[in-house]
Each structure stands twice: as structure tokens, then as C-alpha cells.
Amino acid sequence: MHIAEGYLPPLHAAAWAVASAPFVVHGARAVVQQVRTDPDSKLLLGAAGAFSFVLSALKIPSVTGSCSHPTGTGLGAVLFRPPVMALLGTVVLFFQAVLLAHGGLTTLGANVFSMAVVGPWVAYGTYRLVRRLGGGLGPAVFLAAALGDLATYCVTSVQLALAFPDATSGVGGAVVKFGSIFAITQIPLAVSEGLLTLLVVRLLVRVSPDELRRLGVLPTPPATPTAKEVGA
């Protein structure tokens, strides 16, 4: 999903930077607030960012005969809400743009918008929806991470299509063209990301259930006096 350095016309690059900036600033505030109100969650916050660091470095072969990578932003979005991931995802993309020549500074805004804004929000929305419909934590986490991952790559396809519309079929045709490069490759990877995120959440439930309760991912246990309000 990394649009390479210089591969968006200046106007598009600037527009996506303007679109992403408020989310990143808001995200930075959210991180500061999270750390201030709940200092004990600092370590888990770091781990959620690190998870995205690992997953976005792993280029995994896919059924189309090309390679792509997961984004790892679904975990943090489910645990800490999407604004936090807007900042953490930007840090990951900045590292890759500056040190790895992967993505770029001029395309940072567009890449941030797909991976650090839309992906986490789709993941979080999916998570809330599945939980509200009565789905368990497992299915909700799996679907959240997988759909967040796919959404990121769909946004990238649209961004490239807007900048490079097809000569005959226009933007619509270009969406299909870039979508066939990114989105189809990404389907098995999205499943992988869903499974890995599910694995991490299952391990978290085992080693730090109290932390998950504080973040509202697990319900408060029935032994406490507030059990009635949980209603589960």
C-alpha cells in the first residue's frame, strides 16, 4: 500500500497531507491523554505500535504471485481506539519512508490516510458492529483486523486511480486496475493479519485480563459489585 516517493502529483500529495494532518494531530493528543489518564497502559500501547512495526515489515507471498504486507493497525484500533493508531501508524510509515525508501515523504499524507486513518477506523467500526450484533471477542477481532487491512489497500487503489485515471475507462477503470494489483493480493494477507491479531488478543486475555478490562475489551468480572451493570 506504500505509494512510492514522487508517485503522486504535487496537488494530490498536498491534498492527502491536508486530509491526514488533523487525524495525526488528534491522534498525538489521544496518545498523550491515554498515557496521562492510564499510565499503566503505556507498555501495552508500545506493544500495539510494535505489532504494527513487525507486521508492516513482513512481506508475505500471495496467491497472485506477488508479495505484499499486512498493516498491523487493527490490534491498536480495537484496544486503544483509532486516533491512537493514527499517530503510531504515521511513525511506522515515516520510518519506512526515511530509512527504507519504502513509501515516501511526499506520499506520506496519502499513505497515512490509508494505513493509519481509514484502516484503523474500519477495523474499529467492524469490531463494534460485530460485538453489538452479539459476536464474541474472537470473531470481532478477526474480522476487524482483516477488514481494516483490506480497507487500507482499497483506499490506496482509489488514491492511485484518482491521480492516474485510465485513458479510456477513467477513474472507475483505474480503480479496478489498481484494485486487481492490491486488493486481490491482499485477501489472503488480510486473513493472515486477522489470525495473527486474534492470536495476540487471545494471549493478552491470558496474561493481562485486568488491562483488557480497564480498556473495556473484556467485561468487568461478575465478582465485583458493579456486575449488575455489565448485564452479560
Next chain:
Amino acid sequence: MKRSTLVNWLLVLAVVALAAIPVLFVQGEFGGSDGLAEQAITESHPDYEPWFSSIYEPPSGEIESGLFALQAAIGAGVVGYYFGAARTKRRLARGPADRHPEDTP
């Protein structure tokens, strides 16, 4: 083996299988999809000139893959540290009642 441990291992196995099956059964170059998108742009818009180039480019594929490995290693280290710390914290919080008799002096 506990059932939840078994499920966790099956999850790991499924991820490995999802990555291995394409390599074994699909003919392909396995280049990056980001690069393919660049190619598609150059084909449909041959007159487009990238107007900015990376300020730093790893001098070789080896160095680039090394930096990617470094990225993954840093991330995995932090995630691993978290799980180690959380497990220890939980074990200590459980209190002496839960410990084996030989643990207590």
C-alpha cells in the same frame, strides 16, 4: 495440552500455510505489489515523471532487507518484552498462596 494452547498453535499453523501455499503452488515472480503499481503507472502514463526521489536509498538489496529485518526485530522485541513483563506481573500478583511450596524460602 490445554485446548486454548492448541487453538493458538493452529492459528500460527494457518498463517504459515497461507504464506507457504502460494510459494509452492503459484507460478510468479513474487515481486512487491507496490512495485507492480509503479509499473502500471509508468505503462498507462508514460509521460509522468516522479517529481521527488527518496532522500536516502539503501545502497543494496541486502542492506534493505537488513533494515526490514531490523524493523521486525525491534517490533518483535517490544511485543515479546510486553508479554514477558505481563506474565511475570500476573504471577507475582497471584500471591504466595498459589506458589509451589519449594518456591517459598
